[in-house]
Structures are given as C-alpha cells and as structure tokens.
Amino acid sequence: xxxxxMNLTLKVWRQKNTQTPGKFVTYKAEGISPDMSFLEMLDxxxxxxxxxxxxxxxxxxxxxxxxxxxxxxxxxxxxxxxKRAITTCQLHMRSFxxxxxxxxxxxRSAAFPVIKxxxxxxxxxDRIQQAGGFISVNTGGVPDANSTPIPKVVADEAFNSAxxxxxxxxxxxxxxxxAMLFTSAKITQLGLLPQGQPERWSRVQxxxxxxxxxxxxxxTNTGACEAECPKEITLMNISRMNNDFFxxxxxxxxxxxxxxGNG
Amino acid sequence: MSEFKQTFNSSLGKKxxxxxxxxxxxxxLIVHVGGNxxxxxxxxxxxxxxxxxxxxxxxPIEVIAYILxxxxxxxxxxxxxxxxxxxxxxxxxxxxTTKSPTSWSSKNMGLLGSIxxxxxxxHMGDFWFTYKYKDILPFKEYRTNLATNETTVSEYKPEVxxxxxxxxxxxxxxxxxxxxxxxxxxWSFSHLWYVVFYVIAMFAVSFHLLHGFQSAFKxxxxxxxxxxxxxxxxxxWLFAVxxxxxxxxMPIVYYFQSLGK
Numbered sequence: 001x002x003x004x005x006m007n008l009t010l011k012v013w014r015q016k017n018t019q020t021p022g023k024f025v026t027y028k029a030e031g032i033s034p035d036m037s038f039l040e041m042l043d044x045x046x047x048x049x050x051x052x053x054x055x056x057x058x059x060x061x062x063x064x065x066x067x068x069x070x071x072x073x074x075x076x077x078x079x080x081x082x083k084r085a086i087t088t089c090q091l092h093m094r095s096f097x098x099x100x101x102x103x104x105x106x107x108r109s110a111a112f113p114v115i116k117x118x119x120x121x122x123x124x125x126d127r128i129q130q131a132g133g134f135i136s137v138n139t140g141g142v143p144d145a146n147s148t149p150i151p152k153v154v155a156d157e158a159f160n161s162a163x164x165x166x167x168x169x170x171x172x173x174x175x176x177x178x179a180m181l182f183t184s185a186k187i188t189q190l191g192l193l194p195q196g197q198p199e200r201w202s203r204v205q206x207x208x209x210x211x212x213x214x215x216x217x218x219x220t221n222t223g224a225c226e227a228e229c230p231k232e233i234t235l236m237n238i239s240r241m242n243n244d245f246f247x248x249x250x251x252x253x254x255x256x257x258x259x260x261g262n263g
Numbered sequence: 264m265s266e267f268k269q270t271f272n273s274s275l276g277k278k279x280x281x282x283x284x285x286x287x288x289x290x291x292l293i294v295h296v297g298g299n300x301x302x303x304x305x306x307x308x309x310x311x312x313x314x315x316x317x318x319x320x321x322x323p324i325e326v327i328a329y330i331l332x333x334x335x336x337x338x339x340x341x342x343x344x345x346x347x348x349x350x351x352x353x354x355x356x357x358x359x360t361t362k363s364p365t366s367w368s369s370k371n372m373g374l375l376g377s378i379x380x381x382x383x384x385x386h387m388g389d390f391w392f393t394y395k396y397k398d399i400l401p402f403k404e405y406r407t408n409l410a411t412n413e414t415t416v417s418e419y420k421p422e423v424x425x426x427x428x429x430x431x432x433x434x435x436x437x438x439x440x441x442x443x444x445x446x447x448x449x450w451s452f453s454h455l456w457y458v459v460f461y462v463i464a465m466f467a468v469s470f471h472l473l474h475g476f477q478s479a480f481k482x483x484x485x486x487x488x489x490x491x492x493x494x495x496x497x498x499x500w501l502f503a504v505x506x507x508x509x510x511x512x513m514p515i516v517y518y519f520q521s522l523g524k
Contacts, residue, residue: 011358024358077361103359110352173363175370176349180274208275217352218274218345221478222369236486242275243484249270 005031006098010045012057013105018113018121024103027057034094038081039064039071041093058117064089066230069165072172073118074105079169079228087167087230107172111179111214124214125166125182131210132203133186135195148194155193162189163231170225170233176217181225183211184241185233191244201248208245274348277341282479284338289476289502291331292468296509303516307416308445309405316428316441319395339380346373368470369478375471382464389451394444402426403443409435448513453521458514465511473503 008029015022029045036044039061046056062070071088075081081091096102104118112120162185170181187204190196196203219238226235270276298318301311318324368375393400404419409432419440429440451457476498480486485494 074357074359077357077359078363082361105357105359108353108355108357110354177352178349208273212274215352216274217349218278219482220349220369220372221474221481222365224363224365227364235481239481239484239486241484242278242482245273245275246279246484249266249276 003034004098005033006093006096008032008041008096008099009101011101011103012118014057014117015106015114017116022114022117032093034092036093037064037089038073038075038091038093039089058115058119060119061089066090067165069167072107072120072167072169074107074172076103079107079172080167080230084227085230085232087165090230107168109168109171109177109216111177111216112168112171120168122166122168124216125168125179127214128179128183128207128210129166129186132199132206133190135190135199137195150193158189158192161185161192161233161237164189164229164233165231167230169228169230171216173224173228174217174219175222175224176220178219178225179211179214179216180219180238180241181229181233181235183207184237187244188237188240191240200244201252204241204244205248208241277345278482280341281338281345282482284334284341285475286479287334288331288338289472289479292502292506296506299513300509302445302448302513306414307405308403308443309414309416309439311445311448312403312405312441312443313439315394315444320428335380335383339376342373342376366474368474372471372474375467378464378467379471382460382467385460386464390444390447393447394442398424400442400444400447402440403446405439405441407437407439409437449517449521452514452517455518458518461514462511465507468510469503469507472507473499476502 010027010029011024012027013022014025027045027049029041032041032044039059042057042059049056060070060072062068064071066087066089069087071080073080073088075088075091080086080088082095083091106112106114106118107120107122109120111124112122115121164182164185166182166186168179168182171177171179174181187207190203191200221235221238223235226233271280298314299311301314304310318328402419402421404417405414406417407414421440426440428442429438431438452461477495480494
C-alpha cells in the first residue's frame with residue numbers, strides 16, 4: 001500500500017437548492033493522504049474552494065465514527081463507497097488509487113429531496129419513526145431488572161435490527177428506492193421484545209402507512225439494501241414486517257391507533 | 264376507504280397480491296407440464312387429444328381456468344402499477360451504478376414478465392382460442408378394440424357442423440371422436456422460428472421463477488431458516504430448471520420429428 005499522497009479527480013453533483021436542477025462539476029483533489037477519511041478529503045477540497053471564494057460542497061456529517069447516520073454519499077455507484085458494512089466517514093482514501101476519478105452523487109429518491117449539493121432531506125425517516133417506532137411507557141415504579149425474561153437469541157435479533165442508524169443507504173441502493181429495510185428494522189427491533197408487544201399490531205400498520213405516504217418505492221426482494229447497509233441489516237426484517245402487517249390487517253381486531261406521538 | 268380496500272391499496276397489500284397470484288400461477292405450471300407430458304406418448308395424439316377434450320368440457324376445470332386468466336391479468340396489472348410507482352420513487356437516476364451483488368433475474372422481473380405476457384397471448388391464441396372458438400381444427404377418430412387394447416386412428420368428418428365430441432362402444436370397440444389439437448401442435452412446432460420463440464419464452468419462465476418463487480415467500484413473510492432450504496431448492500430446481508426444461512423439450516422434440524417426415 002502506498003503511503004504517498006495522491007491526486008484524484010472528483011465529479012461532484014452540485015445543486016443550488018431543491019427546485020433548481022443540478023449538474024456534475026469536476027474538481028481536482030490534490031495532495032490527499034491515504035489515511036484521510038473520505039469526508040476529510042472533501043474538507044480539504046472545500047478549504048481550497050473557500051480560499052478561491054467559491055461555494056463549498058455541501059454534504060451531511062456529524063459523529064464521523066459511523067454511528068449517527070448523518071453521512072451519506074453515493075460514491076462510484078455505491079452508497080457509502082466501495083467497502084462493505086461501513087459508512088462514508090469510515091471510508092479511507094487508501095481504498096482509492098492515485099489518479100482515480102470518483103463520482104459523488106446524493107441519495108436519489110423522491111422522498112429524499114436534495115437540499116443542496118449532496119445533502120438530502122431525510123426527514124421522511126423521522127416521520128415514519130414518529131408514526132409508531134416507539135413504546136409508550138407510562139409513569140410508575142421502576143420494574144425490577146430481569147423481571148421480564150428475554151431469550152438471548154431473541155435479544156440478539158432485536159439488537160441486530162436496532163443497529164440501524166437510519167442513514168438511508170437502503171433507499172439509495174434499492175432499484176425501487178424502497179424504504180422497507182429501514183421501516184422493517186424499526187418495526188422489528190420493538191416487535192421482537194416483550195416491551196413492544198402492546199403496540200405491535202398498531203405500530204406496523206401506522207409505520208407502513210406513513211412509509212407509503214412518503215412516496216418510497218416497493219420492495220422486490222432484490223437484496224441490494226442488505227448488501228449495502230453499513231450495519232448489515234438483513235432482508236429477514238422485511239419478511240417479519242410483512243408477516244406482522246398481514247397478521248394485523250387480516251387477523252387482528254385492533255385498528256390503527258392515533259400514533260401522532262401525543263398519546 | 265374500507266379496511267379491506269386499505270390493505271390491498273397499501274404497498275405491502277399490492278405485494279401480497281403479486282405473491283399470491285404468482286404462487287397460484289406456479290402451481291398451475293405443475294399441472295400444465297404434467298398434462299402436456301402426454302405429448303411425448305407415441306399414440307397419434309390419442310391421450311393428448313382426450314386430455315384436451317377433458318379440460319375443455321369438465322366444468323370445475325373451466326371455472327379454475329377463468330380464475331387463472333383473471334390472476335394472470337391481476338398479476339400483470341399490479342406489476343405495472345408497482346413498476347410505475349417504483350419509477351416515480353426515483354425521478355432523477357444515478358450517473359454511475361456499480362454491479363451490486365444481486366441476482367440478474369431479480370432486477371429484470373418486469374422485462375421477463377413482459378416476454379411471458381406476450382408469450383401467453385400468442386400461446387393461448389394459437390391453441391386455446393383455436394380450440395375453443397375457431398372451427399378450423401380437424402377431428403380424429405380413435406377405435407380401440409377392448410379385447411386386444413389395440414387402437415387405430417383415422418380422420419373423422421363430422422356430419423353436423425356443431426359436432427364437439429363423442430364416445431361410444433360398438434361391438435366391443437370403443438370409438439372416441441375428438442378435435443385434433445395434436446395435429447395443430449405438430450404443425451406449429453414444425454416452424455423453426457416458432458420453436459425458437461417458445462424456447463426463449465421458457466428461458467424467461469426459468470429466470471422469472473428463479474427469483475419469483477422465493478421472492479413470493481419473502482413477501483408473504485413465510486421465511487424461516489428451517490424451511491428456507493426447501494423453498495430455495497424447489498424454486499431453483501423444480502420451477503427454474505425441471506419445468507421450463509420439460510416445456511422447452513416439447514417444441515424441440517416435435518420440430519425434430521417434423522424434420523423426419
């Protein structure tokens with residue numbers, strides 16, 4: 001592996017705002033250390049743009065350690081770049097070669113409108129979550145620890161689903177721009193645990209309804225989402241969601257509660 | 264909107280319809296290929312023509328047949344609706360797409376399905392429509408000596424134009440007079456382009472079901488590691504290999520038989 005600095009050509013999607021159509025603009029990224037993260041490389045490019053009094057490239061980022069779900073970027077045809085199971089902030093420039101051309105695009109989805117450049121509005125995920133991705137805990141005494149036994153295999157599965165950081169790579173990767181991997185992970189993480197049972201059937205209906213409302217596409221079980229998910233959430237979640245949804249709709253008495261978050 | 268309507272108008276409800284109609288069409292293929300294996304019998308089409316006659320004159324089968332046609336339409340219409348919705352979900356496409364580690368068939372179900380729909384229209388027009396609604400098929404008479412179980416075959420000219428079929432026994436000889444669909448098949452499959460079209464369509468069946476059968480189970484939520492192996496085995500070997508292969512062999516065998524004549 002080379003430790004010398006490298007020069008890259010970037011083709012970056014620039015878009016002034018949601019309404020204005022965007023286009024690709026080519027930039028040179030020079031003197032890039034292979035030990036930089038992809039976002040740090042963009043920081044360097046932005047520094048040079050600012051020095052030239054040009055508008056810096058807008059992109060989402062926050063924790064820069066792979067757990068917040070803020071960073072995105074569709075890099076050379078893959079969400080979060082060429083490596084498996086990492087986010088863009090965890091992607092290092094050593095994954096590229098000197099002289100490479102790197103195409104950087106925002107998540108493409110009608111439900112994730114571009115705010116500016118590479119930053120997209122992913123509040124559709126928040127609204128899905130708000131529709132039912134919670135448990136209602138009323139006040140009362142603190143329950144004794146271990147009073148609710150949960151088999152380890154079940155806890156493990158629920159925690160696997162709970163690792164979803166809501167970055168939207170599943171939507172970006174899906175040929176149908178479907179949000180079913182995200183939605184199903186958020187349903188499953190609660191649906192598997194005893195605490196999630198009282199609202200299990202209303203939750204799945206409310207969250208699917210909101211997901212449909214946001215204008216995401218429909219799953220065709222292709223599996224690009226699970227292949228690109230930085231947290232390796234599996235398609236099994238979608239099957240669980242389907243099963244719960246059909247059970248709720250076809251075999252359960254309850255109707256959808258008002259899950260506006262006020263009750 | 265009623266609860267029921269709401270269910271089937273949701274994204275998951277539409278997928279449920281795709282899965283259930285798709286699985287029904289899969290089971291139909293088993294019956295269809297089973298019956299058509301009679302084409303491989305060397306009996307001048309006696310068994311096959313009797314079978315075709317039974318299918319078109321047995322009321323329960325006719326009812327199921329109309330459910331089948333309805334399901335083909337439903338499956339196609341919902342596929343179209345879902346595809347349009349999926350396209351709308353990504354108005355601006357990507358400039359660069361890398362080959363992701365997903366199967367080719369899963370990404371081309373629409374293309375494969377369109378080939379199949381075209382095939383079904385032509386296939387039904389040629390055999391089903393011709394059999395039921397056109398008076399161009401000749402009749403055959405099969406005389407079976409019930410003592411020796413030997414069958415002789417001859418052309419039969421109906422005395423009345425509305426003649427459908429007849430089965431009678433005279434002097435210990437069973438006489439079966441039926442429409443000769445078998446000769447139509449021989450004629451159709453003597454054309455090379457037609458055989459090629461059929462074989463291409465069977466490739467489409469294979470790849471469509473390679474993804475479709477297993478995908479239906481995922482959509483229904485019937486996924487469990489105890490049964491995944493069985494579902495994937497049946498989806499791959501029965502529906503994507505054995506059934507399309509048997510279907511494809513029919514035009515191929517009949518084509519080579521026509522060359523020998």
